[in-house]
Amino acid sequence: MDILLYLIPIALSLGLLGLFGFFWALRNNQFDDPEGNAQRILRDDD
Numbered sequence: 001m002d003i004l005l006y007l008i009p010i011a012l013s014l015g016l017l018g019l020f021g022f023f024w025a026l027r028n029n030q031f032d033d034p035e036g037n038a039q040r041i042l043r044d045d046d
Contacts, residue, residue: 025031
C-alpha cells in the first residue's frame with residue numbers, strides 16, 4: 001500500500017502533463033486542417 005503514495009501523484013502529474021500538451025497543441029493551431037492534409041498528399045503537383 002505504500003507504493004500507492006508514489007503511484008497516485010505520478011499518475012496525476014502525467015495526466016496533467018498530457019492535458020497541458022493537448023491544450024498547447026490546440027492553442028497553436030495543430031488541429032486546424034486535418035482533412036486538407038489528407039487530400040493534399042493525394043494530389044499530383046508535377
